Amino acid sequence: MALCAVAPAVLSPFPASADQRSHFVIPAVGTSKTDGVDVGLIVPYVFADDEERVTQIIAPMYLHNEFAGSRAAINVYQYPKRGEEYKLIASYTEKTERRFVYDYRNLFLQGGRFSLETSVGFFKNGTARFFGIGNQTSPTQETNYTDRELLGHITAGLYIGPGQRVLWTERIRNVEIQTGVVQHLPFTQSVFPAIKGTGGGTVWGHRLAYLNDTRDDTVTPTIGHYFSMFAELAQTLTTSTNTIFSRYGIEYRRLIPNATKQYTFVFRGRLEATVGGEAVPFFERSSLGGENTLRAFGVGRFVDNHSLVFNFEERIQLFHLRIFGTVAEIETAPFLDVGKVANTFRYRAFSQYQANPGIGFRAIARPNVVGRVDVASGNEGRAVFAGLDFPF
Numbered sequence: 208m209a210l211c212a213v214a215p216a217v218l219s220p221f222p223a224s225a226d227q228r229s230h231f232v233i234p235a236v237g238t239s240k241t242d243g244v245d246v247g248l249i250v251p252y253v254f255a256d257d258e259e260r261v262t263q264i265i266a267p268m269y270l271h272n273e274f275a276g277s278r279a280a281i282n283v284y285q286y287p288k289r290g291e292e293y294k295l296i297a298s299y300t301e302k303t304e305r306r307f308v309y310d311y312r313n314l315f316l317q318g319g320r321f322s323l324e325t326s327v328g329f330f331k332n333g334t335a336r337f338f339g340i341g342n343q344t345s346p347t348q349e350t351n352y353t354d355r356e357l358l359g360h361i362t363a364g365l366y367i368g369p370g371q372r373v374l375w376t377e378r379i380r381n382v383e384i385q386t387g388v389v390q391h392l393p394f395t396q397s398v399f400p401a402i403k404g405t406g407g408g409t410v411w412g413h414r415l416a417y418l419n420d421t422r423d424d425t426v427t428p429t430i431g432h433y434f435s436m437f438a439e440l441a442q443t444l445t446t447s448t449n450t451i452f453s454r455y456g457i458e459y460r461r462l463i464p465n466a467t468k469q470y471t472f473v474f475r476g477r478l479e480a481t482v483g484g485e486a487v488p489f490f491e492r493s494s495l496g497g498e499n500t501l502r503a504f505g506v507g508r509f510v511d512n513h514s515l516v517f518n519f520e521e522r523i524q525l526f527h528l529r530i531f532g533t534v535a536e537i538e539t540a541p542f543l544d545v546g547k548v549a550n551t552f553r554y555r556a557f558s559q560y561q562a563n564p565g566i567g568f569r570a571i572a573r574p575n576v577v578g579r580v581d582v583a584s585g586n587e588g589r590a591v592f593a594g595l596d597f598p599f
Contacts, residue, residue, distance in 0.1 A: 229252070229253050229255075230250060230251065230252040230253070231250070231251065232248055232249075232250050233248065233249045233250070233251065234247075234248060235247045235248060235249045235268065235270060237591065237593045238590075238591050239505060239506075239590060239591065239592060240336075240496075240504060240505030240506075240508070240587075240588075240590045241334050241335065241336050241505035241506055242272065242274075242334050243272055243273040243274045243334065243389075244272070244273045245270045245271070245272050245273075245278075246270065246271050247268060247269045247270030247271055247278075248268065248269055249266055249267075249268040250266065250267055250268070251264055251265070251266040252264070252265040252266070259534060260286075260574070260575070261286065261572050261575050261576050262285065262286050262287065263283075263284065263285045263286070264282070264283070264284045264576070265281070265282075265283050266281070266282040266283075267279075267280070267281050267282075268280045268281075268282070272300065272304075274302070274333065274334050274388045274389050275300045275301060275302045275303060275304045275333050275334065275388050276300060276301030276302045277300070277301045278298055278299070278300040278301070278304065279298065279299055280296070280297065280298035280299075280306075281295070281296075281297050281298070282294075282295070282296050283295040283296075284575075284576075286575040289315070289574070290312075290313060290314035290315040290425075291312065291313045291314070291315075292310070292311070292312045292313075292575070293310070293311055294308070294309070294310040294311075295308070295309050295310075296308045300333075302333060302388050303331055303333035303353055303385075303387075303388050304330075304331050304332060304333050304388075305329070305330060305331045306328075306329070306330040306331075307328060307329050307330070308326065308327075308328035308329075308330065309326070309327055309328065310324075310325070310326045311323075311324070311325050311326075312324045312325075314364075314425065319366065320365070320366055321363065321364060321365060321366070322362075322363070322364035322366070322372060322374075323361075323362070323363055323364070324360075324361070324362040324364075325359075325360070325361045325362070326358075326359060326360050327358075327359040328356075328357075328358055328359070329356070329357050329358075330354075330355075330356055331353055331354070331355045331356075331385075332353065332354040333353045333387050333388035333389075334351065334387065334388060334389055335351065335352050335353065335354040335387065335506075335507070336349055336350065336351060336352075336392075336505055336506075336507065336508070337349075337350050337352065337395045337399065337405075337489065337507070337510070338350070338508065338509075338510075339399060339402070339510075340402065340489065340492075340510055340511055340550075341509075341510075341511055341548070341550070342509055342511060342547050342548045342549060342559055342561075343559065344509070346587055348398075349392055350392055350393050350394065350395040350397075350398045350399065351387035351388075351389040351392035351393070351394065351395065352384050352385065352386070352387045352394060352395040352396070352405075353384070353385035353386060353387050353388070354382065354384070354490075355382070355383040355384075355385055356380065356381065356382050356383075357380075357381040358378070358379065358380045358381065359378065359379055360376055360377065360378035360379070361376070361377055361378075362374055362375070362376040363375050364418075369421075370419060370420045370421050371417075371418065371419050371420075372417075372418045372420075373415075373416070373417055373418075374414075374415070374416040374417070374418060374437075375413075375414070375415060375416075376412070376413070376414040376416065376439075377411075377412070377413060377414075378410075378411070378412045378414070379409070379410070379411050379412075380409065380410045380411075380412075381407075381408075381409045381410075382404070382407050382408055382409070382410075382488070382490055383407040384396055384404075384405055384406065384407050402489055403450075403485060403486055403487060403488050403489065404487075404488025404489040404490050404491070405489065408443050408444075408445055408488050409443065409444040409445065410441055410442070410443055410444070410488070410491055411441065411442055411444055412439050412440070412441035412442075412454075413439065413440050413441070414437050414438070414439040415437065415438055415439075416435060416436065416437035416438075417435065417436055417437075418433075418434070418435045419432075419433075419434040419435070420432075420433050420434075421433075422462065424573070424574050426574060426575055426576075426577065426596065426597075427571055427573045427574050427575070427576075427577060427597075428462055428597075429462060429464055429468050429471060430462050430463075430464050430468075430471075431461075431462055432459070432460060432461045432462070433458070433459070433460040433461075434458070434459050434460075435456075435457070435458050436455075436456065436457040436458075437454075437455065437456050438453065438454075438455050439453060439454040439455070440453050441453070441454065441491065443488065450483065450486040450487065451483070452481065452482060452483025452486065452487045452491070453481075453482045453483065454479065454480070454481050454482070454491075454493075455479070455480045455482070456477070456478065456479040456480070457477070457478050458475070458476070458477040458478075459474075459475070459476050459477075460473070460474065460475045460599055461473070461474045461475075468524070469523065469524045470521065470522070470523055470524075471521075471522040471524075472519075472520070472521055472522075473518075473519070473520040473521075473522060473599070474517075474518070474519055474520075475516075475517070475518040475599040476515075476516070476517050476518075477500075477514075477515070477516050478513075478514070478515050479493040479513065479514045479515075480493065480512065480513045481493050481512045481513065482512075484512075487512075489510055492510050492511060492512060493510070493511060493512060493513050493514035493548055494507045494508075494509060494510045494511075494514065494548065495508065495509045495514050495516055495546050495547070495548055495561070496508030496509055497592070498581060498592035498594060498598060499598045499599060500516050500518075500544065500546060501516065501544050501546050501561055501563055501583075501585070502542075502544055502563060502565055502581050502583035502590060502592060502598070503544070503561075503563030503565065503583035503584055503585025503586075503587070503588070503589065503590050504561070504563070504585060504587065504590065505590065509547070509548040509561070510548060511548035511549055511550055512548075512549070512550050512551070513548065513549050513550070513551070513552060514546065514547070514548045514549075515546055515547055515548075515549075515552070516544065516545070516546030516547075517544075517545045517546065518542065518543070518544050518545075518598070518599055519542060519543045519544075520540045520541070520542040520567070520598075521540060521541055521542075522538050522539075522540045522569070523538055523539050523540065523541075524536055524537075524538045525537045525538055525539060528570075534572070535570045535571060535572050536569075536570070536571040536572075536573070537568075537569070537570055537571075538568075538569045538571065539566060539567065539568055539569075540566065540567035540568075540569060540581075541564070541565070541566050541567075542564070542565050542566065542567060542581070542583075543562065543563070543564050543565075544561075544562070544563050544565070544583065545560050545561070545562045546560060546561055547559055547560045547561060561585065561586070562585070563583045563584055563585035564583065564584060565581060565582050565583030565584060566581075566582055567579055567580065567581040567582070567598075568580045568581075569597075576595070577595060577596050577597055578593075578594075578595060579592075579593065579594060579595070579596075579597070579598075580592070580593045581593075581598065
């Protein structure tokens with residue numbers, strides 16, 4: 208309760224008006240491949256300005272997880288003006304799990320010449336999974352560990368044209384692999400002791416990226432394209448070894464609406480490559496699985512040097528609904544995810560892909576808020592993901 212009261216003042220100098228405040232109680236039921244079943248309550252306090260634009264959300268919650276027990280959390284989001292966002296997430300769970308993350312983003316500094324994005328965080332995820340390396344790893348190889356991470360990054364951007372930026376990122380990531388909370392699964396370190404990274408490690412990365420974004424909005428876009436490519440040089444910082452490796456990526460997204468924007472076809476293709484061989488920690492290699500890539504699988508289900516994923520969605524606007532003083536768009540989105548990881552794409556480049564169809568349900572309060580539930584089916588069963596923001 209104390210955190211809920213002081214968080215808005217800490218986050219930014221733009222307090223929301225109490226006259227525009229609404230709050231309500233939402234029963235929360237969620238399930239995912241890795242995290243198990245969550246049941247509880249969320250009480251969002253939503254603040255809007257005179258133009259009915261959401262400027263702040265404070266959402267305390269209580270959940271009970273089948274593996275980690277009771278969890279108390281607070282989520283605070285602030286949107287003082289277009290392109291600027293503050294986010295604070297803090298949670299404490301009965302068994303093992305902890306989380307504190309603070310993010311800040313401003314896309315239009317100095318009259319729109321620069322951008323700045325920063326993030327610092329600490330978390331312990333007691334339900335993390337690892338199946339080994341490769342696209343054909345079996346579900347019977349599933350292991351569990353606690354992913355304890357301390358991380359931070361800062362990204363500075365320079366606009367070089369309309370919607371075009373050159374970005375430089377410095378990031379630090381410290382990982383410890385600890386015993387997990389899923390009792391029926393073996394410990395990752397015991398099953399895969401020879402794989403680099405199962406003993407943890409610290410990584411320092413330097414990334415140069417180019418971004419071309421013509422979408423009409425970065426959070427709730429309806430039209431345009433997004434193109435990015437990056438190259439990163441990273442190194443592990445340990446007393447025993449100092450491994451240098453590199454990572455590369457390219458991504459393209461396209462939104463194509465019909466004349467009324469009731470129907471929007473969305474495509475995303477992403478290729479990532481890691482160069483460094485077996486010396487690269489498994490948690491730094493390319494991976495697929497989770498709410499933003501292959502949605503029928505848990506986070507990080509497939510891990511290898513390289514990854515390729517294609518996502519297709521048809522976002523269909525159903526109706527508008529006034530919710531607590533804010534107009535929300537309700538939409539559904541049938542989708543198909545196709546992807547694979549590989550040690551090399553020289554062989555079987557067009558085979559052994561994972562594919563999962565599914566359907567999404569979204570509530571959108573433009574321009575800042577997207578709530579979604581995505582349900583997908585694959586060859587290892589069904590998964591349900593709920594959260595904020597579009598998957599891509």
